[in-house]
Amino acid sequence: MVTIKDVAAEAGVAISTVSKVLNGYEGVSPLTKEKVNSAVTRLGFTPNSVAAALSSKRSKRIALLVKLVVNNASMDEINMRYLFGAISSAMDNRLDAVTVFYETVQDMDEEALTAYLKSQSIEGIIVFGLNREDEVLLRLIDSETFKIVVVGSVITNRSTSSVAIDYAAAQYDVIMRTFENIEGNRILYIAGKDSSYSTALKLEGLRRIEDEMKTKAKVVYGDFSELTARELTFKYAEKSDVIACGSDLMAIGAMRALMELDIFKPVCGFGGIKLMAYAGKQMNTVRQDFEALSREAVKRVRELLGGAEGASYTMEYDLVRVKYRDALI
Amino acid sequence: MVTIKDVAAEAGVAISTVSKVLNGYEGVSPLTKEKVNSAVTRLGFTPNSVAAALSSKRSKRIALLVKLVVNNASMDEINMRYLFGAISSAMDNRLDAVTVFYETVQDMDEEALTAYLKSQSIEGIIVFGLNREDEVLLRLIDSETFKIVVVGSVITNRSTSSVAIDYAAAQYDVIMRTFENIEGNRILYIAGKDSSYSTALKLEGLRRIEDEMKTKAKVVYGDFSELTARELTFKYAEKSDVIACGSDLMAIGAMRALMELDIFKPVCGFGGIKLMAYAGKQMNTVRQDFEALSREAVKRVRELLGGAEGASYTMEYDLVRVKYRDALI
DNA sequence: TTGTATGCGTTATCAG
DNA sequence: CTGATAACGCATACAA
Numbered sequence: 001m002v003t004i005k006d007v008a009a010e011a012g013v014a015i016s017t018v019s020k021v022l023n024g025y026e027g028v029s030p031l032t033k034e035k036v037n038s039a040v041t042r043l044g045f046t047p048n049s050v051a052a053a054l055s056s057k058r059s060k061r062i063a064l065l066v067k068l069v070v071n072n073a074s075m076d077e078i079n080m081r082y083l084f085g086a087i088s089s090a091m092d093n094r095l096d097a098v099t100v101f102y103e104t105v106q107d108m109d110e111e112a113l114t115a116y117l118k119s120q121s122i123e124g125i126i127v128f129g130l131n132r133e134d135e136v137l138l139r140l141i142d143s144e145t146f147k148i149v150v151v152g153s154v155i156t157n158r159s160t161s162s163v164a165i166d167y168a169a170a171q172y173d174v175i176m177r178t179f180e181n182i183e184g185n186r187i188l189y190i191a192g193k194d195s196s197y198s199t200a201l202k203l204e205g206l207r208r209i210e211d212e213m214k215t216k217a218k219v220v221y222g223d224f225s226e227l228t229a230r231e232l233t234f235k236y237a238e239k240s241d242v243i244a245c246g247s248d249l250m251a252i253g254a255m256r257a258l259m260e261l262d263i264f265k266p267v268c269g270f271g272g273i274k275l276m277a278y279a280g281k282q283m284n285t286v287r288q289d290f291e292a293l294s295r296e297a298v299k300r301v302r303e304l305l306g307g308a309e310g311a312s313y314t315m316e317y318d319l320v321r322v323k324y325r326d327a328l329i
Numbered sequence: 330m331v332t333i334k335d336v337a338a339e340a341g342v343a344i345s346t347v348s349k350v351l352n353g354y355e356g357v358s359p360l361t362k363e364k365v366n367s368a369v370t371r372l373g374f375t376p377n378s379v380a381a382a383l384s385s386k387r388s389k390r391i392a393l394l395v396k397l398v399v400n401n402a403s404m405d406e407i408n409m410r411y412l413f414g415a416i417s418s419a420m421d422n423r424l425d426a427v428t429v430f431y432e433t434v435q436d437m438d439e440e441a442l443t444a445y446l447k448s449q450s451i452e453g454i455i456v457f458g459l460n461r462e463d464e465v466l467l468r469l470i471d472s473e474t475f476k477i478v479v480v481g482s483v484i485t486n487r488s489t490s491s492v493a494i495d496y497a498a499a500q501y502d503v504i505m506r507t508f509e510n511i512e513g514n515r516i517l518y519i520a521g522k523d524s525s526y527s528t529a530l531k532l533e534g535l536r537r538i539e540d541e542m543k544t545k546a547k548v549v550y551g552d553f554s555e556l557t558a559r560e561l562t563f564k565y566a567e568k569s570d571v572i573a574c575g576s577d578l579m580a581i582g583a584m585r586a587l588m589e590l591d592i593f594k595p596v597c598g599f600g601g602i603k604l605m606a607y608a609g610k611q612m613n614t615v616r617q618d619f620e621a622l623s624r625e626a627v628k629r630v631r632e633l634l635g636g637a638e639g640a641s642y643t644m645e646y647d648l649v650r651v652k653y654r655d656a657l658i
Numbered sequence: 659t660t661g662t663a664t665g666c667g668t669t670a671t672c673a674g
Numbered sequence: 675c676t677g678a679t680a681a682c683g684c685a686t687a688c689a690a
Contacts, residue, residue: 385686665686
């Protein structure tokens with residue numbers, strides 16, 4: 001292995017000088033800088049990040065906390081996008097990202113989890129899909145032990161930022177869009193779970209519609225499940241003009257139920273996953289750029305690591321109409 | 330931060346003794362072992378893996394190389410399973426796993442890729458979904474620079490193992506099963522890609538069927554694409570009694586085409602993903618336990634890291650019949 | 659069985 | 675602007 005020592009010898013300078021050049025510090029003459037750089041390429045030197053981490057006491061290591069959520073294909077798609085965005089962004093930012101599944105740490109208490117993360121030299125965490133039931137994580141956030149960015153929920157403190165779209169506005173927009181060219185004002189709203197932070201925000205958007213349209217929506221909870229949404233649609237579809245769902249997967253369930261009932265009512269989802277196109281009909285939804293959300297999260301965790309205070313960041317979304325053929329590739 | 334030094338002081342022993350106890354070495358009296366352990370818990374000591382890696386020159390770090398493959402929902406499901414299996418297994422084996430996407434390293438040449446991996450202190454790699462077109466990776470394998478386990482392809486050398494099911498046998502089995510209670514012996518076989526290592530093996534299984542059934546299958550390539558499989562089915566379905574596909578996604582495409590044509594022919598897929606159940610009809614497929622494959626890969630890479638020679642390992646598979654309702658959860 | 663001493667490759671402080 | 679040199683926390687050969 002070629003080390004910084006070899007580079008120093010080759011360039012005819014001191015080790016500390018090489019280190020300075022490598023890390024882009026001030027106070028190195030262009031000449032020596034050049035000497036060092038050429039030595040680096042000549043020897044094919046690649047810095048040892050382990051030694052750097054030990055010496056600087058900064059690992060630049062972040063954990064990406066995702067939930068597997070078995071039996072939910074839409075989460076697979078979303079998680080892969082999240083991971084891809086975060087990992088490639090981390091690479092660009094010279095951060096070291098490790099993926100951690102909730103499922104593998106869910107049985108730990110806060111102390112054990114902290115110890116585990118510390119033993120891994122983890123300094124920052126990006127949490128995807130946090131909800132109210134994740135008590136240990138919430139306590140971890142409260143403790144401010146790590147720099148944390150929460151994606152998809154709005155929760156901040158001195159060392160915690162959040163990155164999300166404006167759920168209330170998005171929910172409002174997509175339902176409004178779905179009412180275009182539709183008679184009536186009766187809404188069946190199939191919410192996700194009460195434990196999801198976004199659910200309350202989406203309901204806020206619904207409230208605004210209720211106010212504007214002088215109507216009272218029928219709100220039921222579908223647990224983010226296609227099957228439950230399907231059953232709820234069988235039960236309540238008749239008395240509604242539009243069916244709005246808190247997730248795309250539930251929208252698929254609702255759509256399928258309508259097809260089986262052989263009646264047509266406009267349905268809208270929330271998410272913007274590709275999988276939705278499998279439903280077989282057109283429907284409106286809110287498309288989020290999960291990759292961009294994730295990249296933003298990396299950017300923000302880097303800022304936190306750099307000493308910044310936690311803050312809340314809002315990302316853009318699109319309203320889209322997904323068609324069947326979109327899924328065929 | 331509490332270090333091994335603090336533990337040594339607390340326990341009243343030397344640093345090296347603590348290290349020995351921590352790493353489970355021989356030659357430590359039960360008494361001192363006990364003293365150390367109690368000091369560890371008393372101080373809440375967690376070893377610093379970075380320092381350990383630097384000192385021992387063994388990072389115990391492996392890379393999980395996955396392909397994002399945009400626009401293919403089935404790969405998302407498979408990759409998430411792979412990652413979950415590998416990451417949780419790595420945790421159990423005290424290995425440090427980092428996820429790397431092909432897409433972020435595909436523009437590197439072998440030298441750059443090696444440098445990148447080395448700078449990350451990566452010693453072993455698990456490659457998911459390797460194919461013939463991944464020239465740089467193939468050269469990396471040839472170089473025997475890293476301990477590598479290839480999942481889903483059979484390719485080995487001194488420092489490379491592979492973990493996969495018996496594709497030929499599985500393909501044979503599932504097609505045979507699909508012929509049960511069916512008249513005729515004409516097969517439309519929609520293969521994946523020629524560049525996929527598993528494709529040749531699956532075709533081997535097909536050959537055996539051709540021999541046994543005294544028939545000659547129509548073999549076409551569907552590029553693992555639902556749409557292409559759909560079009561091929563429109564084109565060739567009429568002259569076949571059974572449609573066998575090299576992947577579940579293509580089987581979905583074939584099934585959809587048949588539904589549109591309003592004719593029934595048995596279809597079989599290959600993979601065993603949940604998503605398949607969205608097709609709307611029943612079909613046979615080969616179910617692989619992706620998580621188990623992945624855990625096995627971690628086990629094997631650990632052996633390689635321990636000095637073992639590369640070898641090929643075969644995993645079990647099931648034949649299953651997937652129903653529509655399976656997707657509704 | 660236990661302790662001492664050295665080094666892993668880098669960063670960072672402080673003289674020069 | 676450049677160069678010694680002391681950490682960083684741990685593993686390990688070697689001495690006791």
